[in-house]
Amino acid sequence: MRAPFGALNPLLALVVFGLYPSMTIGPKEGWQVYSSAQDADGRCICTVVAPEQNLCSRDAKSRQLRQLLEKVQNMSQSIEVLNLRTQRDFQYVMKMENQMKGLRTKFRQIEEDRKNIMARNFKELQDKMDELQPLIPVLEQYKTDAKLISQFKEELRNLSAVLTTIQEEIGAYDYEELYHRVISLDSRLRSCMSKLTCGKLMKITGPVTIKTSGTRFGAWMTDPLASSRNNRVWYMDSYTNSKVVREYKSMTDFVSGMESRTYYLPFKWAGTNHVVYNGSLYYNKEQSNIIVRYSFEMGRVLAQRALEHAGFHNVYPYTWGGSSDIDLMADELGMWAVYATNQNAGNIVISQLDPQTLEVLKTWNTEYSKRNAGESFMICGTLYITNSHLTGAKVYYSFNTKASTYEYTDIPFHNQYFHMSMLDYNFRERALYGWNNGHQVLFNVTLFHVIKTEDDS
Numbered sequence: 001m002r003a004p005f006g007a008l009n010p011l012l013a014l015v016v017f018g019l020y021p022s023m024t025i026g027p028k029e030g031w032q033v034y035s036s037a038q039d040a041d042g043r044c045i046c047t048v049v050a051p052e053q054n055l056c057s058r059d060a061k062s063r064q065l066r067q068l069l070e071k072v073q074n075m076s077q078s079i080e081v082l083n084l085r086t087q088r089d090f091q092y093v094m095k096m097e098n099q100m101k102g103l104r105t106k107f108r109q110i111e112e113d114r115k116n117i118m119a120r121n122f123k124e125l126q127d128k129m130d131e132l133q134p135l136i137p138v139l140e141q142y143k144t145d146a147k148l149i150s151q152f153k154e155e156l157r158n159l160s161a162v163l164t165t166i167q168e169e170i171g172a173y174d175y176e177e178l179y180h181r182v183i184s185l186d187s188r189l190r191s192c193m194s195k196l197t198c199g200k201l202m203k204i205t206g207p208v209t210i211k212t213s214g215t216r217f218g219a220w221m222t223d224p225l226a227s228s229r230n231n232r233v234w235y236m237d238s239y240t241n242s243k244v245v246r247e248y249k250s251m252t253d254f255v256s257g258m259e260s261r262t263y264y265l266p267f268k269w270a271g272t273n274h275v276v277y278n279g280s281l282y283y284n285k286e287q288s289n290i291i292v293r294y295s296f297e298m299g300r301v302l303a304q305r306a307l308e309h310a311g312f313h314n315v316y317p318y319t320w321g322g323s324s325d326i327d328l329m330a331d332e333l334g335m336w337a338v339y340a341t342n343q344n345a346g347n348i349v350i351s352q353l354d355p356q357t358l359e360v361l362k363t364w365n366t367e368y369s370k371r372n373a374g375e376s377f378m379i380c381g382t383l384y385i386t387n388s389h390l391t392g393a394k395v396y397y398s399f400n401t402k403a404s405t406y407e408y409t410d411i412p413f414h415n416q417y418f419h420m421s422m423l424d425y426n427f428r429e430r431a432l433y434g435w436n437n438g439h440q441v442l443f444n445v446t447l448f449h450v451i452k453t454e455d456d457s
């Protein structure tokens with residue numbers, strides 16, 4: 001968190017950067033900057049004289065106030081986002097709740113005229129009921145969250161009102177107090193949001209077709225760690241024999257084809273399973289098991305490292321082939337590589353990577369054959385694997401790295417254009433990015449909170 005009262009920043013900015021050749025401001029209006037000259041190193045020097053004391057504090061306070069107002073505005077936006085997300089999930093939960101209520105009623109009815117029902121049917125219903133039992137704490141959690149959000153809203157409204165009323169009587173209010181209220185609200189909001197964003201995949205909706213371009217095989221992505229104002233899109237058409245990455249400033253520019261930059265990578269890539277994470281592109285160097293980290297800002301490779309024992313060059317690709325042996329991805333917990341090894345009999349291996357050095361931090365062996373996997377993506381430390389790249393594909397298997405357990409799943413998604421050569425989760429957008437037969441598509445996901453139980457560390 002920044003220092004609470006950053007109102008003296010103008011002085012700092014002028015002295016450090018000194019870009020203003022000369023400025024004259026009347027003493028009543030604020031800071032005076034008398035002159036600028038160059039020192040031995042060619043830097044500008046400004047002589048700055050502070051304005052009269054009372055004016056200064058008044059100036060500082062109004063600046064603080066403006067900052068607080070901005071902060072409140074930012075938080076309001078965050079709450080709106082939170083609200084949207086929760087509503088989306090909430091609708092799903094409500095449906096489940098109704099189903100459950102219906103089932104309970106049916107259950108009671110059946111229990112009443114039990115004599116007329118065959119024992120087998122009865123048992124079946126009871127099992128279904130048991131299956132739904134774990135949902136109850138989830139539902140309760142959602143109700144608490146909904147209450148929490150409306151409480152936030154109320155507090156924000158209150159705070160905004162206070163700020164507005166004191167705007168005229170600057171100086172008469174305890175800013176320290178106000179500031180701490182804002183900060184505490186901010187941190188509570190953040191912890192609430194982080195709680196809401198992690199969960200178990202329940203449903204995939206869409207896709208929405210963003211654009212139709214390129215060959216049948218390719219990759220496109222945004223950086224989940226970029227700031228909210230930075231919505232750059234990267235586009236890497238084809239799975240082989242290419243090293244050209246196209247960059248767009250925003251989704252709108254991407255749709256209209258207004259490219260902002262082109263990068264020529266030092267090595268060609270293999271497959272379509274690249275990821276952009278915290279300003280770097282991570283990809284598999286062609287015909288090798290080497291992972292490359294390329295910084296867009298510096299325009300050079302910052303790290304490269306062989307992924308030990310990983311099959312490459314169509315030894316263990318996904319079902320569609322295309323040298324998709326090594327899949328790099330990022331989620332809320334960090335960076336991951338998904339691949340297969342002879343040691344694990346061609347089954348999928350998951351490694352968590354250090355995004356700086358590409359060192360393997362930890363590895364998990366699954367029992368799912370890589371060659372029988374359509375695609376895979378990671379959400380909150382759980383790997384989800386689809387069973388095909390063709391029509392009718394679904395998320396078929398999941399592996400939880402926290403518990404080292406697997407589960408068979410049955411989560412369908414609409415493979416609109418019949419051939420899927422890329423599917424990756426972006427936790428900032430809370431969406432799956434797909435390359436669907438020359439169409440760039442987005443899916444929404446519905447996540448459930450993972451409720452802690454005794455066997456969930």
Ligand SMILES: *[C@@H]1O[C@H](CO)[C@@H](O)[C@H](O)[C@H]1NC(C)=O
Nearest residue numbers: 067068070071072074228229
């Ligand atoms: C509010 O958000 C904007 C844009 O995201 C950011 O530049 C600014 O620093 C934020 N203000 C505060 C006080 O957090």
Ligand SMILES: *[C@@H]1O[C@H](CO)[C@@H](O)[C@H](O)[C@H]1NC(C)=O
Nearest residue numbers: 151154155156157158159162
């Ligand atoms: C709103 O502000 C008033 C004082 O202006 C205070 O009495 C009240 O408790 C506040 N409500 C909330 C929810 O913070």
Ligand SMILES: *[C@@H]1O[C@H](CO)[C@@H](O)[C@H](O)[C@H]1NC(C)=O
Nearest residue numbers: 225277278279334354355356
């Ligand atoms: C992202 O990069 C910045 C430096 O550019 C670094 O300080 C920060 O720790 C990185 N974040 C993650 C999650 O790796």
Ligand SMILES: *[C@@H]1O[C@H](CO)[C@@H](O)[C@H](O)[C@H]1NC(C)=O
Nearest residue numbers: 088205206207208442443444
């Ligand atoms: C995802 O959901 C949001 C909010 O409901 C909606 O605005 C957006 O269009 C959806 N996107 C996709 C790809 O379905």
